Amino acid sequence: MVIKKIAILFSGTGSNLEKLLADLHHKTFQHCRIEVATTICNRPDAQGIEKSRRYGIEPLILDHTQYANREAFDEALVHAIRASGAELTVLAGFMRLLTPVFTQNIKALNLHPSLLPLFKGGNAIKESFDSPMKVAGISVHYVNEELDGGEIIAQRCFEKTEGMSFEAFEAKIHALEHELLPLTVKNLLDRTYHES
């Protein structure tokens, strides 16, 4: 059985991190077994740190405020990911803009809470909710130099219900995220050589 290693980067509560760990870590699929080789966090006080520990993985803390610039921070990320042996990196609520130092060296995917190419950027949930559209959704995409602009890998959509509150809307977005992100990572990794 082939072992496929992934790295998970996070900044906050780690709800997507937790779902990835629960669904994928040390799990065997049709063509591979997935291992979370490392989790990396840029905020020393992130709630997700405790969640990672619960799965037996001590997160690597790379505090971005301790680096001279974005490039130096990204170099540290690249070094840590390479050292872990991860072939795929998952950004699970990782709130840092990445430079080419990262994007040109690491194959990574990101979760974005809108139907890309609509509502790129940091206010996607609010903008989707406020928009005249009657549907909304989420996207998993490859990370490249352009913010939220890399190739789309998977999307989920839903219809806004009449009178839906922002809280209900946001909860729906997060529920879809927790479903789609582990599934997409699994689908990307669990292929035979000829399919990949």
Added chain:
Amino acid sequence: MVIKKIAILFSGTGSNLEKLLADLHHKTFQHCRIEVATTICNRPDAQGIEKSRRYGIEPLILDHTQYANREAFDEALVHAIRASGAELTVLAGFMRLLTPVFTQNIKALNLHPSLLPLFKGGNAIKESFDSPMKVAGISVHYVNEELDGGEIIAQRCFEKTEGMSFEAFEAKIHALEHELLPLTVKNLLDRTYHES
């Protein structure tokens, strides 16, 4: 029981026309009974004409080639719709650009086979299919001066399946259209005075 009259405009096969007639014509809902007061077609050879007749409605043929310009054609449309007593007009595969002569005088809604504001214009199905997005959908919107630019009333979305053919994609679009258009018309009309 309040009677609400609608007009339906079409140009082609009339599959959405037929669904509107089947679901709404002479049907009683919670707060109203809906009647299709007139059907209007701009092509004397359209297949939809026979479908309208099957529901006992002889379509009014307004052949756009017989009018000096778009405005003159639109005047004839406006006149016919007003004479019918319809309070709402439904464009069901009606393939004519409309001028302000129409849009400023008639409350009309249109069906567009994409998730507006994405993929406006005449190639929406092909463009949605070819796009890097993994979801697609349809929109019902009010008609204004801007092509496919009026207020969105309702949308439905779906996820493209892996290896989905264009034919299967198009069939899915049409299936959603047949579901959403009559439902949206019904929801717009079947309200009490205070809700409307």
